[in-house]
Amino acid sequence: MSTTIEDGTRQDAPPPKPSRRQRQAAAIADAASGGMKVFFVKLIALAIVDALAVYAIFVLIAHAQWVPMVVVVAVTAVVNWIYFSRKKLPAKYLTPGVIFLAVFQVFVLLYTGYIAFTNYGTGHNGSKEQAVSSLMASSLERVEDSPTYPVTVVEQGGQLGLLVTDPDGDASIGTNDRPLEPVSGVEFEGDKAVAADGWTTLQFADVLARTDEVTALAVPFSDDPNDGAIRTPDGSSGYLYVSTLEYDEAAGTMTDLETGTVYADTGVGAFTAEDGEQLLPGWQITVGFDNFVRAVTDARLAGPLVYVTLWTFAFALISVASTFFLGLFLAIVFNDLRMRGRKIYRVLMILPYAIPSFLSALVWAGMMNQSFGFINQVLLGGASVPWLTDPLLAKVSILIVNLWLGFPYMFLVCMGALQSIPDELQEAATVDGAKPWAVFRLIKLPLLLVTVAPLLIASFAFNFNNFNTIYMLTDGGPRDSNAPIPVGFTDILITMVYKVAFTGQTRDYGLASAYSIIIFIVVAIISIIAFRRTKSLEELN
Amino acid sequence: MRVNRKGLLAAGAVAVVTTLGLAGCAGGDSGSEGDSSAASTLTVWVDAERVDALKGAAEAYSEKSGVKVDIVGKDVADIKDDFIQQVPTGKGPDITMGAHDWLGELSTNGVVAPIELGDSAADYLPVAIEASTYEGTVYMLPYAVENIAVLRNADLVPEPAANFDDMIAKGQAAGLTQPFVVEQGAEGNPYHLYPFQTAFGAPVFGTNDEGYDPTDLQLGNAGGDQFATWLGSQGKNGTGVFNTDIDGDIAKESFLTGKSAFWLTGPWNVGAAVDAGINVAIDTVPSPTAEPAQPFAGVKGFFISSESKNKVAANDFLVNYLGTEDVQLELFEAGNILPALTAAAETASSDPIIEGFAAVGAEAVPMPAIPAMGAVWQYWGIAEAAIINGADPVATWQKLASDVQAAISE
Numbered sequence: 001m002s003t004t005i006e007d008g009t010r011q012d013a014p015p016p017k018p019s020r021r022q023r024q025a026a027a028i029a030d031a032a033s034g035g036m037k038v039f040f041v042k043l044i045a046l047a048i049v050d051a052l053a054v055y056a057i058f059v060l061i062a063h064a065q066w067v068p069m070v071v072v073v074a075v076t077a078v079v080n081w082i083y084f085s086r087k088k089l090p091a092k093y094l095t096p097g098v099i100f101l102a103v104f105q106v107f108v109l110l111y112t113g114y115i116a117f118t119n120y121g122t123g124h125n126g127s128k129e130q131a132v133s134s135l136m137a138s139s140l141e142r143v144e145d146s147p148t149y150p151v152t153v154v155e156q157g158g159q160l161g162l163l164v165t166d167p168d169g170d171a172s173i174g175t176n177d178r179p180l181e182p183v184s185g186v187e188f189e190g191d192k193a194v195a196a197d198g199w200t201t202l203q204f205a206d207v208l209a210r211t212d213e214v215t216a217l218a219v220p221f222s223d224d225p226n227d228g229a230i231r232t233p234d235g236s237s238g239y240l241y242v243s244t245l246e247y248d249e250a251a252g253t254m255t256d257l258e259t260g261t262v263y264a265d266t267g268v269g270a271f272t273a274e275d276g277e278q279l280l281p282g283w284q285i286t287v288g289f290d291n292f293v294r295a296v297t298d299a300r301l302a303g304p305l306v307y308v309t310l311w312t313f314a315f316a317l318i319s320v321a322s323t324f325f326l327g328l329f330l331a332i333v334f335n336d337l338r339m340r341g342r343k344i345y346r347v348l349m350i351l352p353y354a355i356p357s358f359l360s361a362l363v364w365a366g367m368m369n370q371s372f373g374f375i376n377q378v379l380l381g382g383a384s385v386p387w388l389t390d391p392l393l394a395k396v397s398i399l400i401v402n403l404w405l406g407f408p409y410m411f412l413v414c415m416g417a418l419q420s421i422p423d424e425l426q427e428a429a430t431v432d433g434a435k436p437w438a439v440f441r442l443i444k445l446p447l448l449l450v451t452v453a454p455l456l457i458a459s460f461a462f463n464f465n466n467f468n469t470i471y472m473l474t475d476g477g478p479r480d481s482n483a484p485i486p487v488g489f490t491d492i493l494i495t496m497v498y499k500v501a502f503t504g505q506t507r508d509y510g511l512a513s514a515y516s517i518i519i520f521i522v523v524a525i526i527s528i529i530a531f532r533r534t535k536s537l538e539e540l541n
Numbered sequence: 542m543r544v545n546r547k548g549l550l551a552a553g554a555v556a557v558v559t560t561l562g563l564a565g566c567a568g569g570d571s572g573s574e575g576d577s578s579a580a581s582t583l584t585v586w587v588d589a590e591r592v593d594a595l596k597g598a599a600e601a602y603s604e605k606s607g608v609k610v611d612i613v614g615k616d617v618a619d620i621k622d623d624f625i626q627q628v629p630t631g632k633g634p635d636i637t638m639g640a641h642d643w644l645g646e647l648s649t650n651g652v653v654a655p656i657e658l659g660d661s662a663a664d665y666l667p668v669a670i671e672a673s674t675y676e677g678t679v680y681m682l683p684y685a686v687e688n689i690a691v692l693r694n695a696d697l698v699p700e701p702a703a704n705f706d707d708m709i710a711k712g713q714a715a716g717l718t719q720p721f722v723v724e725q726g727a728e729g730n731p732y733h734l735y736p737f738q739t740a741f742g743a744p745v746f747g748t749n750d751e752g753y754d755p756t757d758l759q760l761g762n763a764g765g766d767q768f769a770t771w772l773g774s775q776g777k778n779g780t781g782v783f784n785t786d787i788d789g790d791i792a793k794e795s796f797l798t799g800k801s802a803f804w805l806t807g808p809w810n811v812g813a814a815v816d817a818g819i820n821v822a823i824d825t826v827p828s829p830t831a832e833p834a835q836p837f838a839g840v841k842g843f844f845i846s847s848e849s850k851n852k853v854a855a856n857d858f859l860v861n862y863l864g865t866e867d868v869q870l871e872l873f874e875a876g877n878i879l880p881a882l883t884a885a886a887e888t889a890s891s892d893p894i895i896e897g898f899a900a901v902g903a904e905a906v907p908m909p910a911i912p913a914m915g916a917v918w919q920y921w922g923i924a925e926a927a928i929i930n931g932a933d934p935v936a937t938w939q940k941l942a943s944d945v946q947a948a949i950s951e
Binding site for chain 2: 122123125126127130131133134135137138140141142148204205207208211212214215232233234235236237239280281366369370371372388389474475477478479481484485486503505506
C-alpha cells in the first residue's frame with residue numbers, strides 16, 4: 001500500500017531535497033546493504049558462526065540432545081536470514097540482545113520456576129533408574145571373612161565368564177547364568193589361573209572396553225542363590241557378595257532381604273515402606289505447589305519468617321533512605337562553589353564505592369570485633385561494645401556499614417541530578433524572596449526526585465536482596481537460639497533462604513526456588529506500586 | 542564509521558552464536574569422554590592445589606595400563622556440589638577427590654559407587670578405613686589423615702604440658718596473659734573444642750557395628766553436662782581461656798607474635814608458624830580430665846562416580862595404584878599431611894611435625910559423616926558460644942541436645 005503511494009508521489013512531483021538526517025540515514029542504509037568489502041566481512045563472520053553452529057549440531061546429535069539441537073538450528077537459520085537480508089535493519093540490531101536475553105534471563109527464570117515445582121534436593125537428585133542402580137550397588141555386602149579370589153575375565157562365544165582361583169589353588173569358571181564349576185586345562189601364572197581350554201582370556205584393554213559387561217558380571221557361587229555371587233570391581237580380584245535388597249521390576253518394589261520389609265514407589269520420589277521409612281537415594285519428581293505451601297505453612301519456618309520479613313523491609317527502607325539523604329546532603333554541600341578543595345573531597349567520597357563490597361564488609365567485621373576490633377580498642381579506648389553480637393546493636397551496625405557502602409552511589413546520582421537543574425530556577429525563586437530551605441524543598445527536591453525516584457526503587461530492590469553485606473558482616477548473627485532453624489537476628493529473607501536451603505548436609509533446591517519466586521513477586525509488586533506513584537511526580541514538570 | 546557499525550553487528554552475531562556453539566560443545570565434551578573413547582580415559586577431579594602431585598602418578602599409571610588419566614583441577618569449594626549435580630546428568634568425572642565427611646551426602650544422593658579394598662584394607666590406618674566406611678560399605682579410597690593438635694612455642698615453654706591446667710600454668714609462668722589460643726568466633730567452633738568434649742566422655746553419637754548410629758545421640762549425657770560446666774568456667778565469667786571474639790586470624794596472630802605459647806590447630810597452619818621463625822613442637826591435646834582428649838580426624842580420599850562408564854579402570858587406578866606406598870608418599874610430599882596407608886605413614890613420620898600429628902591422630906576419632914551430623918553442626922557451635930559467653934551451661938547444653946534430637950527425628 002504505502003509503496004504505491006510513494007511511487008505516485010515520485011511520479012507526480014520531484015522529491016524534496018533530503019534533509020541532513022535523511023541523508024545520514026540513507027548513507028547508513030547504503031553501507032548496511034552494499035559494498036563488496038563489507039559484504040565479505042559479513043560473509044566471513046557468518047561463515048565462522050555457521051561453522052561453529054554445525055560443529056555444535058554434530059556434537060549434540062552425537063549425544064542425542066535433540067531439543068538443544070533444534071534450538072541451535074533454528075537460531076542459526078534465523079541469524080543467517082536476518083543478516084543476509086537487505087532489509088530488517090531493526091532486527092539486525094535487536095537479535096544479539098534478544099538472544100542474550102533468552103539465554104541469560106528467560107531460561108534462568110523458567111528453570112528456577114520449574115525447580116520450584118520439583119523435590120530436587122539432597123536424596124532426590126537424579127532419575128529413578130539411577131536411584132535403583134545406586135541402591136542395588138550399595139546393597140551388595142561382601143560375605144564376612146570371605147577371601148579375595150584372584151580372577152581372570154574370560155570369554156566364550158561372546159559371553160563373559162570369570163576364571164576364579166580359590167585359596168586352595170583350584171580353578172573354576174562360571175558366568176552370569178552358570179554357577180562356578182571346576183575346569184580343566186588351566187594355565188597358571190604364579191598362584192593365579194590365567195587361561196583355560198575353550199575360553200579366550202581378555203587382556204586388560206579388552207576388559208576396559210567391555211567395562212559395562214564386566215561390572216554387571218555376577219557369577220553365582222553355587223546353585224543356592226543365598227551363597228552369593230562373585231563380582232570383580234577391577235578385573236583382577238573377585239569378592240563374594242550377597243545382596244541385601246531385591247528389586248522387583250514388575251511390581252516396582254524393593255524388598256529388604258534381611259527384614260522382609262517391602263518398599264514401594266508411593267509417588268513421593270523414593271521407595272517407601274508402609275511405616276513411612278524411605279530408602280535414599282530417591283529420585284526427582286514434580287510435586288506441584290508443595291514447596292510453596294511448605295514455604296508459608298511449615299511450623300519451623302513460619303515463626304522466624306515473620307520477623308525476618310519485617311527486618312528485611314526495615315533494612316531495605318532505612319538503607320535506601322539513609323544513603324539517599326546522606327548522599328544528597330553531601331552532593332549539595334560539594335555543589336556549593338564556596339567549598340574549597342571540592343575535587344579532593346569528591347574523590348574521597350567515592351572511595352567506599354571503589355572498594356569491593358565483599359572486602360569492605362569483611363574489614364568492617366574485623367573492626368567491629370568486640371574484644372580486638374579497631375573501633376573498640378582504638379576509637380573507644382578499650383570499650384567492650386558488642387557491635388555484632390547484641391541483637392539490636394548488630395542491626396544498627398549493619399545499617400551503618402550499609403550506609404557507608406551505599407552513600408557514594410547516591411552522592412554521584414544526586415550530584416548529576418542537581419547539576420541538571422537550571423540555576424535560573426533558583427535565581428528566580430530568590431528574586432521572588434524565597435528562603436534557601438523553601439527553594440530546596442519546593443523546587444529542587446521535587447525536580448530531583450523525578451530523576452532519582454526510579455533509582456531509589458531499584459536501590460530498594462537491591463537492598464531487599466543485599467546478600468553480600470549481611471553474609472560478610474554478621475552472617476545473619478547473632479543466632480536466635482529459640483528458633484528451630486539456624487536463623488539469626490540480622491538475617492534478611494534471602495540469607496534465611498540460603499541457610500535453610502543450602503547450609504548443612506541437606507540441600508533443598510525446590511524449596512529455595514519456591515522462596516526466590518515468592519521474594520521476586522514481593523519485590524515486583526512493590527516496584528510496580530512505587531513506579532506508579534512516581535508517575536505523579538513527573539506530572540510536576 | 543559506517544563500516545564499523547556493520548562490523549559491530551557482525552561481531553555481535555559472532556559472539557552470540559559462538560556462545561551457543563560453545564555451550565553446545567561444553568555440554569557435549571565431558572560426555573564424549575564417556576562414549577566415544579570409553580575405557581581409555583579416566584577423568585579425575587582434584588582440588589587445584591594437588592593437580593601437580595597427581596600428574597606424575599597419572600602419567601605413570603597411563604604408561605603401565607594404557608588408560609589415559611585426565612586430571613582436572615577444581616576449586617575445592619565447588620567440588621562436592623558440582624559432583625552431586627553433574628553425576629546424575631552423566632557428565633561428571635569418573636573419580637573425584639574429596640573428604641570423608643561428604644560421604645553421607647554423596648551416598649544419600651546416590652552419586653558414589655562402593656569400592657572394594659579387599660585384603661589391602663588392613664594396610665591402611667584403622668581410622669582411615671573407619672572414616673571411609675558408610676553404613677558398612679567402603680566408598681572412599683583414603684589417601685591422607687588430618688587432625689588438630691597443639692602447636693607449642695618451644696622457646697617460650699620447653700616442656701609439653703601434662704594436662705589442661707598445667708598448660709595454662711606453664712604459659713602463665715612464662716609471663717603470658719593468654720597462654721593458650723583456639724579459634725572460635727561468634728558462632729563457636731565445635732570442631733576445635735571437640736577434644737575437650739571427648740575428654741569428659743561425651744561423643745556426639747554412639748556407635749554400632751556399621752559405624753556411627755544416628756539414633757543414639759550421646760551429646761546430652763552426663764559427660765556433656767560436665768563438659769558444659771567446665772566450658773562455662775573457662776569462659777567470659779571464668780578464667781577467660783576461651784573467647785568467642787578470637788577467630789582464626791586472631792588466634793594465628795597471637796601465636797605467631799609470641800603472645801600465646803599454645804595453639805590448638807591443624808597441620809594447615811604449621812607452615813605459617815615455621816615461616817614466622819617459631820620453634821614449633823607438636824603436642825597431644827592437654828586433657829582437662831584424666832581421660833584422653835580425642836580430636837576429630839578428617840580423612841581425605843577419592844570417590845568413584847556411580848554413573849562412571851569406566852568403573853573397572855577407576856577401581857584399578859584407585860585400589861591397585863593410588864593405594865601403593867610410592868604414590869601415597871608422592872601425594873604426601875605435595876600436601877604434607879599424614880598418608881592413610883600405614884607403611885607410607887611410617888615413612889612420612891620421619892618428619893617430627895608429621896610424627897607429632899600422627900601421635901595425636903592415633904587417638905583421633907573419625908568425624909561422623911552421617912547426614913544427621915548436619916543437624917548437630919547447626920546448633921552445636923551456637924550453644925558452645927553461648928556457654929562461653931556466660932549462659933547457664935547445663936540448661937544450654939540440654940537445650941542443644943533436645944534441639945538436635947528434634948531436628949534429627951523430624
